[in-house]
Amino acid sequence: MNNIQLDQQGRLKHFLGIEGLKRPILIDILNTAASFLSIDAKAVKKAPILRGKTIINLFFEPSTRTRTTFELAAKRLSADVLNFNIDTSSSSKGETLIDMLHNLEAMHCDMFIVRHKAGGAAYFMAQHVAPHIHIINAGDGQHEHPTQAMLDMQTIYQYKKDFAPLQVAIVGDILHSRVARSDIHALTTLGASQVRVVGPKTLIPKGIEELGVKVFNSLKTGLRDVDVVIMLRLQRERMQSALLPSVFEYFQYYGLTEDVLAVAHPEAIVMHPGPINRGVEIDSTIADGKRSVILQQVSNGIAIRMAVMAMTLGSRIPEQKEGQ
Amino acid sequence: MATLSILEGRVIDPASNLDSVTNVHIADGKILAIGTPPTDFSAEQQINAKNQIVCPGLIDLSVRLCEPGAEHKGTILSETRAAAANGITTVCCPPDTNPVIDTPAVAELIQKRATEAGMAKVLPLAAMTQALKGEQLAEIGRLKEAGCIGVSNVLPITNTQVLRHAYAYAANCEMTVFLQPIEPWLSKGCIHEGTISTRLGLSGIPETAETIAVARDLLLIEMTGVRAHFCRLSTARAVSMIKEAQAKGLPVTADVSAHHLFLTDKDIKNYNSQCHVSPPLRSHDDKTGLREGLLQGNINAISSDHQPHEADAKLSPFAMTASGISALDTLLPLCLRFAEEMQIDLTTALGYVTHKPAQILGISAGTLAIDCPADLCIFDPNSHWRLTPDNMQSLGHNSPFLNSEFKGKVSYTIINGQIVDIDKE
Known part of the structure; x- marks a missing residue:
């Protein structure tokens, strides 16, 4: 199409x-x-x-x-x-x-x-x-959201210079995310070695594997050795539709903290399409830290x-x- | 005595398994004889049906006439005329008109206007609950007396107690319930939930939106003993549930829309709003399961699920468009295409749109048996044509089959022994 x-x-x-x-x-x-x-x-x-x-x-x-x-x-x-x-x-x-x-x-x-x-x-x-x-x-x-995907690719390219060897994890509300879909198509088309989506079962859409991604429900497993972490914004409406119990529980299992990020590649970069929810999907120390390239994306x-x-x-x- | 003979056609009557080149003789609006007429018979009118197929007029289990309430989409005259032009002699109309068919007055109004139109016969379905709200029972007994052939609620009833009572009361009135199995909480999306919905970013409707409703309904049917018909199944899983219920002896039948036999969610690529239907077009496996269900007799009939719309209703981003297909013009041709693709004989295929739906409705129609109303369809099985907005008879031109090539064209429709004049004012 x-x-x-x-x-x-x-x-x-x-x-x-x-x-x-x-x-x-x-x-x-x-x-x-x-x-x-x-x-x-x-x-x-x-x-x-x-x-x-x-x-x-x-x-x-x-x-x-x-x-x-x-x-x-x-x-x-x-x-x-x-x-x-x-x-x-x-x-x-x-x-x-x-x-x-x-x-x-x-x-x-x-x-x-x-x-x-x-x-x-x-x-x-x-x-x-x-x-x-x-x-x-x-x-x-x-x-x-194709321009978002292209600016993500631009950012990744500036830091990594080659898409072929990259393992990229997209984390969060994949189900409702247009950014995730565009990023997946862009990364697979540019030849990234592995694209992963990470999130709870309630936020992973059916059949997403057929877009060429690997699904992980555990953040620690999903981030292991990745070169790029793309965090997605979590909308608070998701609690009302019973997709998640609470912001706190979400942050506990899927929030990006120093501790979890330690399993990624030592030179992994952290991205986010913005606006970020500090303490919901990403810890402030990461958002403002040296691996964050969020402002470069903008x-x-x-x-x-x-x-x-x-x-x-x-x-x-x-x-x-x-x-x- | 008005008399008519249809000569030398290939006469197919699925009810009696007849398929031979012979003559059909009609007198006083009824079938008088097949083959040789009584010696004192003389036909006032004759139709030479050589190389054509003569079969019972088609019976369509679901046709939205749009009147009263949505006359900009279609009227009783326009849509019964479209039905007749396509060999369909009886249509069943669901109660979701505006006002709803929940009073004898509305049921009578529709039948009166249908009689005045003088085209296809109309059998209204009564609302199961007042205003289809799923709260209080409609006057099912009085609606039956007013000519309603069965009861249906179209919209899901979420209160299981109301549902139980509605089925029991319908059973008490000896009315068949026509069920559209939809679990409303799981049906907020607009297309089948799967890779296509994920790819297109459209909210999906999972298979369980149908199967949960079927499971619940089957249990309540067993409990209340009501005779039930499942309308427009869309999933293979639901077909196997119906099959099990039938094997257990439950009085249940089912139909499938013609478009679910040919289209899948893959046809929605490029957001084609003509493929926006409810229940949604499902997977390839579902399509195969529905086809198998027909062949094995667990699904009994094919309906058009006709829903005409004005052009604007389909002219928006997919999720914002009205669902439904204008399908009277394609019921017979798709049925013939089904026979060809599945390599089944015409007697079986035509049975799905003639005597099988008649059995579901419990009416003496859909057959060429002696003394039955002379409702017939005569068509040329080898005539090739292409569906275009110009040759569509329905007021609605919303069809995913526009520009498709079809085989089989109706040449005459006969209702109560009269050749229907489609062009009459």
Whole structure:
């Protein structure tokens, strides 16, 4: 699936999910992002790649971090940005997603960055939008969050330089996590030697093994010798739906502490998509410790989002070798 | 006396195991004779059915007519016309109309409008509980007198005591209960729980959402002695539970929707909302189990589970779309496709949509027996065609089979001895 993401030349037209994208495209995104990291470091943080383009941030779910980094990324590429924060309760009062889409199209925009509570929402929009408009998925339900996965890959690459030998553990609420799904697809496509998911049975979705991962229910076993630990945020609603007894018990068995992390590879890095819950899934000493690369992830987020925007909407600058 | 002869067709009557090229003679709305007519018979009308199949009109156990309450999706006229155009002469309509079929007035209204439409016959199912709320019993006795053929609650009843009493009271009224086995707490998702739901990030509905309800219902059926029919099974496991119950002698039957015999959760790739149905499309093994269940007789009938929708109802991200397929146009063709794929004879295959559903409903129909109502379907088994929005007869064009190639096209539908004029105003 996801072929809708590519144009006839096999280049990115939309960015909806990692699943279905081949390795060369992912590498292309990482290389392009690396070239933008230098812009970030300059005093004048602007490139004219998307000058005259209009980008709409269409957020049906609240988000500060992701929306802001998309906005910054667009501005650094010289695009005009509009933010639409749509309270789902008011949008449900009448206007359908399709109607809203066509209304925004009529404003002659070039790109929509979409976050929505329904899995497949970005895919749906890409199917129905006018052909000149590009869609970037900023998180659709429990499905994918592909820019997060790419910034995770960028971060891993900066520290480890090669995906092939890596053992990576993704820990926590795999069931509800779009980050986990996108990370899994990215890591398996980039050839990591082993991808593990770690969590209690209530938070591991059925059939996840078929995505090419190994399931662990014990944190200590799951982290043994891993090179990268990706912690996921635990939503407090999970207690209400009887998936977990309490925050305390969760932290006791699945919280990342110095003690547990000791079983990982001595040079293992610790990642988290943010925002972190200190004392719920991660201990402060780890979050602020030397193995944490959480803030590096945030910085990479801007470059990755610039790369994806430039590759889908820009006039192919900088020119990269084509994917397949 | 209105008379009609259907000549030289291949006449298939699954109820009597008849399959031969012969003539069917009709008088006064009833089957008069097969083969040679009485000497004093003369036909006012004749149909040359050479190279065509003549069989009992199809009986469909579940058709949402959408009237009263959702006339923008379909009306009694539009959907009974679509049924008739597709060789279906009797349809059963579930009670989840608006208002609900929980009073004789609504049941009578539906039947009156169906009679006025003059297309397929309509047999309403009565609500088991008032407003389908699962709290107080509906007037099952009076609803039976008003023409309801059975009782159903469509929505799950969570209070087991109410359920027990509803079954016992239905048994008291000699009404069959039509059960849609759904355990509501496990059914919050929108597709089958498995690798596909995990991959697509959609909430899953596990197999146990069906089997737990089947297990509970079977125990209550045994306890109350009610005659029960399980509607639209979706899992192989439920089929084997029904099989065991039947072996024990419980009075239970079951049907499967035609689409569950052909589609699985894999067909939802790319979030195809036309495949959003309840119960959900399940795994390949489930599909195989359902097919086996039919062949072994544990599932007795195939229904369309027709649910027409306006285009907008399917035009949203998957989980936000309405569930259901507009399926009247594909019941016979899918039944024929099933016969071909499973290499079973047409008599058996047509039995699933004629005399088997008639037996479940306890009506004298679905057969070409002498003196039975002359409801027939005549179709050309070799006519190839493609399903398109333009040639769909139902008001709803929501079908995952759009653009599929089919074999077998209805040429005449006869109801009470009259050739149905689909184009009449």
